[in-house]
Amino acid sequence: MPAPAPALWTLTDGAAGNRRQAEALAAALAGTARRDLVLAPRAPWRWLAPRRVPGAARCFDPALAGGPAAAPALAIGCGRQAALATRLLRARGTRTIQLLDPRLSPRHWDLLIVPEHDRLRGENVLTVRGSLHPIDDAWLAAARATWAPRLAGLPAPRTGLLLGGPIAQVPWTPADLDALLDGLAAEARASGASLLVTGSRRTPAWAVQAVHARLGSLPGLRWFGAHDGENPYPGILACCDRLVVGADSVNLLSEAAATHATLHAAFASRAAGRHADFLAALRGSGRLDGLDAAPLRELPRAAAWVRERLGLGDPPSPTATPVETVPIRRA
Incomplete structure (x- = not known):
């Protein structure tokens, strides 16, 4: 007989921000083994997700095609494609938690957790400030233990610049x-500080070129992909005195706000809509613009709410548990 499915699945499109949120909540909820599914839904259903149109059950293959016996007890989805998968699983008896606004009525899921700068509200909806992530004091201590020896030669104070891309x-x-980099470079030259810069998949080539050209030989490091070695992102969060984060990334801002470093948002004057709302909330909490507010960490509150609403009992012990990652490809 095949082995039973793990009691908890996460479902995402594989985007780093979506995976990070779903897996962080899963780790906070359950000490049992889990399965992380990376979805690649077929057309035309992926265009219409999370709407459950005729034939939607054929959207995913093969892990979501089984009968009720193959379904987990609990599924956490993040993103629009995952919202269709969690709907399909709920029809087979799985209790479902959907992260981010699926742009449909909350009645299609058991629970939803959405950023407060989204508009979705409901009896089964929890709003959080920013995005979920695993960063707490233990996470930072582990990152510091790994990275502090590697960064020890860089002069203090250290400023971390986390770049996304224009949206x-x-x-x-x-x-x-250019204006941001020139200002940071002038500060670094005046104080003898170091600049640690990372980019993301959204960082355009012209931005990478500008960083190298304008920061030149100033002390620090620059990371824009695997060709630059191991990603120093955890070390930057754990070891920098100040963090400057692009206002285009709610995920990066949320994670930076969970540290003890002072925090500034780059390009904040350009922000509109939900991003501007999030910046205003961060500023109102005292966590932005260099103020010394407490770290912002929403995961414990979200996990406690889920456990209470679903009757899941006590949180897990910190011991490691098996995790299986399953890419779900189109046939």
């Missing part, structure tokens, strides 16, 4: 980036 709601330009 419709935060359309920063080459001129905006």
Whole structure:
């Protein structure tokens, strides 16, 4: 007989931000083994997700095609594609938690957790400030233990610059980036500080070139992909005195806000819509613009709410548990 499915699944499209949120909540909820599914839904259903149109059950293959016996007790989805998968699993008896606004009525899921700058509200909806992530004091201590010896040669104070990329709601330009880099470089030269810069998959090539050109030989490090070695992102969060984060990334801002470093949002004047709302909430909490507010960490509150609403009992012990990652490809 095949082995039983783990009691908890996470379902995402594989995007780093979506995986990070779903897996962080899963780890906080359950000390049992889990399965992390990476979805690649077929057209035309992926275009219409999370709407459950005729034939939607054929959207995913093969792990979601089984009968009730193959379904987990609990599933956590993050993102629009995952919202269709969690709907399908709920029809087979799985209790479902959906992260981010699925743009449909909350009645299609057991529980939803959405950023407060989204508009979704409901009796089964919890709003959180920013995004979920695993960063707490234990996470930071582990990152510091790994990275502090590698960064010890960089002069203090250390400033970390976390770059994403321009988006419709935060359309920063080459001129905006040049002004930011010139200001940081002038500060570093005046104080003898170091600059540690990382990019993301959304960081355009012209931004990478600008960083290298304008920061030149200033002490620090620059990381824009695997060709630059191991990603120093955990070390930057754990070891920097100040963090400057692009206003285009709610995920990066949320994680930086969970540290003890002072926090500034780059390109904040360009932000509109939900991104501007999130920046206003961070500023109102005292966590932004260099103020010394307590770290912002929403995961414990979200996990406690889920456990209470679903009757899941006590949180897990910190011991490691088996995790299986399953890519679900199109046939």
